[in-house]
Amino acid sequence: MIVKVIVDIPTQQVDRPFDYLVPSELEAMIEIGIRVQVPFGVRQVMAIVVEIVEESDYEGKLKPISKVLDYMSFLNEELVALSATIASEIFTFRINILQAMLPSMLRVKYENYFHIEKPTAFLDLTADYLDADGTEVYASESLVEVLPAKLLKKLLNDDIIKVEYRVKDQVTTKTITYIDVNQTADDYMNELERLNKNSKKQALLLQDLIENRDQYIMMKQNDFLNHPDYNRRLLNIAIENQWLKKVVKEVYRDPLANQHFEPSYEQTLTNDQMQAFTTIEAARQAKKATTFLLEGVTGSGKTEVYLQLMQRARQDGQSAIFLVPEIALTPQMVERVKSRFQTGIAVLHSALSVSERYDEWRRIIKGEATIVVGARSSIFAPLKNIGLIVIDEEHESTYKQADNPRYHARDVAIWRSEYHHCPVILGSATPSLETRSRAEVGRYQLLRLPKRINERALPQVDLVDMSKIVGRFNNDIFSPSLIDKIQHRLDAKEQIILLLNKRGYASYMLCRDCGHVLQCPRCDISLTYHKSQEQMKCHYCDYHSPVPHHCPNCHSHNIRTYGIGTQKVAETIEELFPQAKTIRMDIDTTRGKGQHEKLLTAFSHGQADILLGTQMIAKGLDFEKVTLVGVINADTALHLPDFRASERTFQLMTQVAGRAGRGRYQGEVIVQTYNPDHYVMQLVKQQDYERYFYTEMQRRHMANYPPYFYITSLTVSSKFQNQAHKKIYELKSQIFEAVNTQQVIILGPSNGPAIKKNNYYYYQIILKYKNKDFIQQELKTILSQTQADIRQGIFVSIDHEPQFFI
Known part of the structure; x- marks a missing residue:
């Protein structure tokens, strides 16, 4: 072989x-x-x-x-x-x-051990090769060296032994220790007769083994130790005398083990939902690898369509993948899927431990889980016979891997759908321009859900011009209009969501005497003030420093914070609405394991009145009592030097607006902006995606941006600025000489707003072109040359269809 x-x-x-x-x-x-x-x-x-x-x-x-x-x-x-x-x-x-594609645990160093699951069968089959010593765990080498490969394979296939991967300094398999009877009742009687009369506890145990032997068959060790008359010393004596034996069983870590999910049932579909369901189901039955764009306004019932389609696939013995863009969305989506299907669900996302993800992966491979719910990397789940792939909120940039390998989950999903001859659903209320344009030209099939469930109205969106408010009132965070609306909802015992797309307490610290802004020593950006830790932090490299009491440049004590973050807003809410309970969700408050789920569950159970957070709270969440959504500053990303800035702003505003009025109460949205006349803000107010799509497509066409052109970025980084600067110009010259510049537009070299990040200097060039094949070979040549550059401390990365340019 x-x-x-x-x-x-x-x-x-x-x-x-x-x-x-x-x-x-x-x-x-x-x-x-x-x-x-x-x-x-x-x-x-x-x-x-x-x-x-x-x-x-x-x-x-x-x-x-x-x-x-x-x-x-x-x-x-x-x-x-x-x-x-x-x-x-x-x-x-x-x-x-x-x-x-591999589970994280297999990307690190580990040792292999074999657990004996069926001791009798193991001893029978290995008697010619091993001495029967009752060992329960073997180092892999000890069996591999003495057992033939065919026998080892049989032991594994018949579940007589199981493999445990032990990562250095990390337990990777969860076990439960049991005790089990090791003798007959008559044997225990004989042991009792031979026992020293002073060994009263041992006599008590033997008497109980004689009278209640069956209760000790596979008893959990903890249950034994919790007996008022037993202790660990007695257990050790019983095992040493072979009255009892220990049995260690490996069990899967179930990230959903401590949660109860009330069963849910299929809902009656609206006419629009039924049309979408019927069309996609017909493609699945016909085994057609069709990509569908399911464009539905917020609250239109896209999830119910997904669930019913997955149910049909499962009934036919097929599996399904359901992708969500954010960890914050996973708990709610898992709850919906788990309550509908109860069993056979695997959850894969970065909030799970390495070992939990490994166990989930094994359940998938063994066919014990046929529906996978998770974030981007879940698209590689090794399912067999896939019948449906769903990518919810398909417009989200998190579906594109930011570092190497820079794959897009959508492209992987389409490839796998062609392999399995099954449909892909791309769902969104605000599809990306690339996706919607492909639907316009027939590459994808467009299906629409234009109305909310039960004909509920979309929330009313009002714009507040903050330029007319700043300086006129006691605070510059909340407009009088938003304050009044929040108080009204609090009085009515309803809930509020407030969006601020920043974390921390303030954006930066500035000296009022010399104008110095506190900078990160490793990056070309300002440090952010975090009040709860009394620290200045860099959000690029995680550099920390104490809060200074005087300016490091001129030594003046007149140094102050400027800008606002979620911590500052939370503090202001407490001052304005002391009776309100607020939950803050950002990277700082959700670092701990399970924190996303804990915070969202508390809010859904009415344990807080206000949910304040960054963009992780803007999409996918469904709370019936939320009737007001407030956007603190809608302009945060509107003027970034990125051609997708207006698209992302429109999507974010539309998505967060959709969190209001999803139940029986009418919703309302207040958007605070300094640019109320900007076309994006006006279209957000009208919640008119169609008009936005065609307006933005005209702008993209004029500027030669996607979806009319492909884009690839080449980024050079080095600890030495002159090296990075020299290399990026060499790459530009190389491409300029190799290609027809009428077919490839070269932008740059340039650097983003942060030329230096974590002690590395960054420069980039952007290539815009219509024919992929035309530039492909030159990019492969550049890739092959990168090894020589790496030895000099210069790193070149190639990113096709980059999602960010700063």
Whole structure:
């Protein structure tokens, strides 16, 4: 047997399959996607099997693989094939994609152990190779060295043994320790007769084993130790005398274990919902890989359409993937899916521990979970027979991986849908211009839900011109109009959501005498004041410093904070509405495990009147008693140097407005802005996505931006500014000479607002073009040259369709 592997060396020179011989004793363990150790040059490296063949084109002598690292494959043939496609399209190395597909736990160093699950069967099958010593856990080497590969494979396939991966300094499998009877009742009688008369507790235990032996069969060790007459010393004596034995059972960590979900049932669909459902279901039944854009206003019932389609797929023995863009949305969406289906749900997102994600991955591989709910990386879930893929809030930039490998979950979903011949649903109230334009030209099929459930009205949106208010009242955060509306809702025992797209207490600290702004020493941006920790923090590199009492430049004590953050707003709310209970949601308050869910659950149960947060609270959330949404400053991102700035502002404002009036109460939205006449603000007020789409498309067309042009950014970074500066100009010259500049527009070199981040200097050029193939080869050439640059401390990254430019 010969295997083709991708080695764990991310360089262009070795970014291809290499052939290795499989020793006969290891053949039974080999599968596509499994990790192996191979000799490569003078070292041993990890590699992933991507193909199994009988013959090799290599003319020299093949080296044998050294060992098999896994005992089950975490990458199926589909994902291995997908890795090759993605790598070629996003200009990265295939090993980077394969590593991104693996559970996090398999990307770190670990040791393997075998747990004996069925001792009798294990001893029967291994009697010729092992001495029966009652061992419950074996180091992997101790079995691999003495058992034939075929026997080892049989033990694993029959669940006689299970593999435990132990990460250094981290427990990776959860176990429960039981005690079990080890003798018959007659044996216990004999033991009692031989027992010393002074051993009263031992006698008590033996007497109970004689009379109530069945109660001790697989009793939890903790239950034994909680017995008023027993203790750990007695347990150790019982085990030493072989009256009892310990049994350690591995159990899955269930991130939903402590939650109860009331069952929910299918809702009667509206005519618009039924039309969308019927169209998508017909495509699933016909096994058509159609991509649908489900454009529905906020509160129009898109989720119910998703759930009923997943139900049909599950009834037909198929699986489904349901992606959400934010961790904050996951608890509510998991609750909806879990309450509908109860079992067979796997949850995958970054708030889970490494071990929890690993356990969820194993449940998926074994077919114990057929519906996966999670964030971006869940698109790689190794499900079989996929019948439906849903990407909710498809316009969100979080579906694009920001660092290497820079894949977009939407593109992966479409590839997998073609592999499985199943539909993809892209759902949003405010689709991205790229997605909507593809629907306009027929690449995607457009389905609309233009009305809210039960004909509920969209909330009324009012704009407040803050330029006419600042300086006239006691605070510059809340307009009188918003204060009155909040008080009215508090009096009515209704709830309020307030959006401020910043965290921290104030934006920056400024010296009023010399004008000095406190800067991050590692980045080219100002530090943000966090009052609760009394620290200045950098939101790029997480640099911390104490709050200064005088200006570091002129030593004046006249240094003050400027701007506002969520902490400052929360403090102001407490001053204005002392009777109100407020929950603040931002990165600082949701760092802890389960904090998103804890805070949202508290708000949904009425334990707070006001939910204040950053954009994580703006979409997907559904609270019946929320009747007022206030946007503190709608201009935060409107004038950023990014061609998507107006699109993101419109989407964010429309999405957060949709949180109001979703129940039986009418909703209202107050948007505070310094630019009330801006076309985006006027269209937000009208909640007119159609008009916004065509207005923005005209602007994109005039400026040669997506969706009319493709965009790729090339970024150079180095700790030495002159190196980065020189390299970016070299790249521009190289591209200029290689391509026709009438077909490729080159913008830059330039640097964003923060030229320096975490002690690295950044420069970039932007390429705009209509023909992908025209620039593809030159970008691959640049990628192949990056290894020499890395040795000099210069890093070049290529990002196709970047989501951010600052």
